[in-house]
Amino acid sequence: MKKKFTFSAVLILITFIGFAQQCPTFFRRNNGNGTCGMESEIKMYFATCPVTAPLVDSVYVNGVKQNLVISSPNTSKCASSGYISYCFNGNLPPVSGIQVFFNYGTVNGTGTSCFVPEGGPLPVLLSSFEIQRKGTSVIASWETQQELNSSRFEIQRSSNNSAFETVGIVASKNSNSSIPQFYSFTDNSNSSKEVSFYRIKLIDIDAAFTFSATKAVKGSAGTTDFVVFPNPSAGNAKITITDLSEPTNIMIFDNSGRLIKQTTLISSNSFEINNLQKGGYTIKITGEKSGTSSVKKLSVIY
Numbered sequence: 001m002k003k004k005f006t007f008s009a010v011l012i013l014i015t016f017i018g019f020a021q022q023c024p025t026f027f028r029r030n031n032g033n034g035t036c037g038m039e040s041e042i043k044m045y046f047a048t049c050p051v052t053a054p055l056v057d058s059v060y061v062n063g064v065k066q067n068l069v070i071s072s073p074n075t076s077k078c079a080s081s082g083y084i085s086y087c088f089n090g091n092l093p094p095v096s097g098i099q100v101f102f103n104y105g106t107v108n109g110t111g112t113s114c115f116v117p118e119g120g121p122l123p124v125l126l127s128s129f130e131i132q133r134k135g136t137s138v139i140a141s142w143e144t145q146q147e148l149n150s151s152r153f154e155i156q157r158s159s160n161n162s163a164f165e166t167v168g169i170v171a172s173k174n175s176n177s178s179i180p181q182f183y184s185f186t187d188n189s190n191s192s193k194e195v196s197f198y199r200i201k202l203i204d205i206d207a208a209f210t211f212s213a214t215k216a217v218k219g220s221a222g223t224t225d226f227v228v229f230p231n232p233s234a235g236n237a238k239i240t241i242t243d244l245s246e247p248t249n250i251m252i253f254d255n256s257g258r259l260i261k262q263t264t265l266i267s268s269n270s271f272e273i274n275n276l277q278k279g280g281y282t283i284k285i286t287g288e289k290s291g292t293s294s295v296k297k298l299s300v301i302y
Helices: 002-020
Strands: 026-030 040-045 055-061 083-089 097-103 111-117 124-134 137-147 150-159 165-171 181-187 196-204 209-211 215-217 226-229 237-241 248-253 259-265 270-273 279-287 293-300
Touching: 026 111, 026 209, 124 196, 124 215, 137 150, 137 196, 150 181, 165 181, 226 279, 226 293, 237 279, 259 270
Parallel strands: none
Antiparallel strands: 026 040, 040 083, 055 097, 097 111, 124 137, 137 181, 150 165, 150 196, 196 209, 196 215, 226 237, 237 270, 248 259, 248 279, 279 293
């Protein structure tokens, strides 16, 4: 009886350790994926779907923790496609591998460290993407540093918090290229007076695709405006001025009217705010030369 009990205990221990340390074999990502709305997505591919999907505690690139807010896992595609989806907001730079700390919750409650390589090269390496309004038209311009089996680029637009729609298609100049290629597209159908959002869907010959970052452009009314995203936020958000034409002051007030953060944008048109407590905030931007100002509300929820 003693031997049988010891043998069973060892089997249970091995099973427990193997489950607790289950790691993905590779990952893929999308910026502005349709499943995650305007947020980005990490797809973690597992050799065998975990019985309990792990939460992502943190992500490190070259030993540096990334400022990401990651949602709960979506396991709907694990059985059919082998991956668990995690929506996130923040910026995950292009890397060949990331170190992820998982938490399996009720299984062991401790972090499991995994080095996860990216699953193959992206069809296109995008080095720049810019949006500029010219009257009633919006010009999108971008540069690729490398193209691998590249097919085409779909330019997509969203207005008034609506879903993205394709407004133009540009064919790849060279399906396989290791030298910079330059592209542009003019959207003549955007007369919206409100801020619009643009992104590029980069599609390869085999129909695999990824999305560029999302860019904002001011409305046709011509006044300087700004975007706060995400809003509501979990404590971190990014303020983006759609057309920075002068030094612009940014002031952030809490619900009681107390000034809690302040900065001036001169060359960069964006500013990240982090670690805000739950509550309501007022954000005001003011041009130093023109004196024009704009105000928006930000809600922080947990």
